[in-house]
Structure formats: C-alpha cells, structure tokens
Amino acid sequence: MYFKDVVGQEDIKKKLISNIKNNRVSHAQLFLGPEGSGKLAIAIAYARYLACKNPGAEDACGECSSCLKYNKFAHPDLTFFYPIPSRLKGDTPLISKDFATQWRNFLDNSPYVSLNEWYKSIDIENKQGIINARDCNEIVKVLSYKSYESEFKVVIIWMIERLYHAAAPKLLKILEEPPEKTLFLLVSENQDLILNTILSRAQLLKIPRLKDHEVREGLINQYNCDPVQADQIAFLADGNFHQALIMLESDEILENNTNFLREWLRVCYKNDIKEILSYVDNLAKMGRERQKNLLSFALEVFRQCNLLNYQAGNLVKVHPESQDFINKFSTILLPQVAVKMTDEFSKAIYHVERNANPKILFTDLSIKSGRIMKAKK
C-alpha cells in the first residue's frame, strides 16, 4: 500500500508527509475514520513512507529494500495486531501472529477492508474477535528488541476499540513509556468504544468520509470504471469506498452473467453440438458457486421476460446492463417457454448443489433448452 493507492484524502496525505519532513512524528497516533475512508491503507502507506530509504515528495520509492518488504507486508520492523478469536474450539489460546498468513492475504486483496470481511476470511463470522492480553504481551515483546533496519519500529493495531479491557493496562504502560524510536499507529472506526486512557495518549487524526466526487474519481482512475457506472456507484456508496468496490465487483459479475447467458442460449438455440460442448467446458470450469450464481441469474431473466410479456415490465427495475438482452430475449421466451425453462434451470441448481457431474448436467441442460426454445416456433 502506497499513498497513491489511497483514494482522495489529499490533505491527510500532505499533512502526514509534512510531519515527517518537519520531524514531528508523534509516537502514538490514532487514525480514526468510518468504514471505507481508507484509514488502514493510510496508516500502512505512512509507515512505508517513513521506512523508505529513498522517499519521493509524495510517496515511497517502491524500489528500496524496505519497500520490497512492505510489498509483502513482511518488514521486520512492522508488526500488525488485529481482532482474533480468543481460542478455536477449546484449543490452545491464540495470538495475532497465528493469523499472519490470512492477514497478509486479506490486505493483499484490497486496501479497503471491513471488520466483517476479516471475520469471514478467518471463518469466525458468528463470533466477535478481540485484541487480547496475550497480544498485549506480544507488543511489549516485539518492542523490547531494537529495530532491525529502519529508524522506527512500527506497531499497527487495527480496530483498537476491540481491545479487551482487562488487557488495557499492559498496553497503556508501554504507550506511556515506549522504548525509543517506537511508533504506534492505532486504527479505529468508533471513538466512543475506545478507552479514554488510550485516547488521551494518542494524537488523533480524523480521516473524513470520502466525498462522492472522490469515490467517483477513485473508481475511474484506479479501477478503470466506466464514468456513468462510477456516478451511480458513488451516489449509492455514500463515501464508503469499501462498499463502492463491492458494488463494482457485483456489477462486473452481472455484466459477465449477461454476456455469458446471452451467448450460451444463442448456441443452444442453434443446437450446434460442437459450440455447445465448448460452452459446457467453460461452465464445468466455473466452480459451483459461480455456476449457481449464473443459473439463478438465468431464472431472474426468465422471470423478467415473463413480466415483460405480460406487459408488467415497468413494474420491475432492471439493471441497464441486462435490459437490452431481456427486451430481445422476451420475444423467444414466451410464457409457455418460460415455464419449462424455469423448471429445467431450477432442477439444474438442485443438481449443482448435490455435486452432479457438471459436464453431463450442462450438456443435458443445453440440449433441452434448445428444444424448449425452438418448440414454440
């Protein structure tokens, strides 16, 4: 994560860099901001800049030995702490380090993260993670060594509001009397849940919610999003770039589904066996979740065609991406055809869920669909 990966927040970036240049690096800083504002990404970019051996005016160099280690979130002078389950099913007690691989993959995936997604990625969706007393001991331990190669030893604590209260005294002590050249970067989205004793020991940096135009420009410039789509997403995301990225991804799935289904059904209709088998090959490779997603999308298309044929088209809101397809397809998918297609596709979902052989299943479905669609003519 670099400053350039952070959408918007130009004033914050400038301020952090100027603090470094003016030797005003406070040893404990709290990055406070709502979900999707980029606070964790900013904290990491800041730590990277500070450790970079050849920093530019606006960002780290990206080439020095320190930057290379930051690319993998594996710099010896950078340690992360984050909420984790206290123990897994009665087994040995855990510390953040036990989840280091998952954490690095999680950060690698996107600089915009959420607590729920973190829980999902470590399979504790139904539980709450905490920053426990063992991790507070770890922090003391990590900071008892001298830095290896950078000027500062950096500890980033993500979601400090999840600190287990009984564990706080240990952390408070080291926040109060930190070893020399130690830097604490605390990251939080809820000031009310942070212990006052912690709040009073850290310099507060408020990361504001992004403006709509910042979300829009971020989507266009950094994620190659089409400007019209970027407008819609920015309007709905309400300054939360994490949400914006989720919407962007689901829109891409929708676009892929529309394109794939249109071409696949065209081939079925033509009843060209060679082409059908090449689509079946692609379908078989998709994986079950994606197959189910596509089949469910097809059911939705059939339903929309029906509504259109019954002149109720304006009752439902269709995504512009699929509107054109549904308009054309509804001339083939007349009501009696729609019933049979819905039946076949529902059965296919049932079989996918029960691990049917995908090649047999989709060859069968393709041939049947072709017959059903042709039968009306």
Ligand SMILES: [Zn+2]
């Ligand atoms: Zn560098």
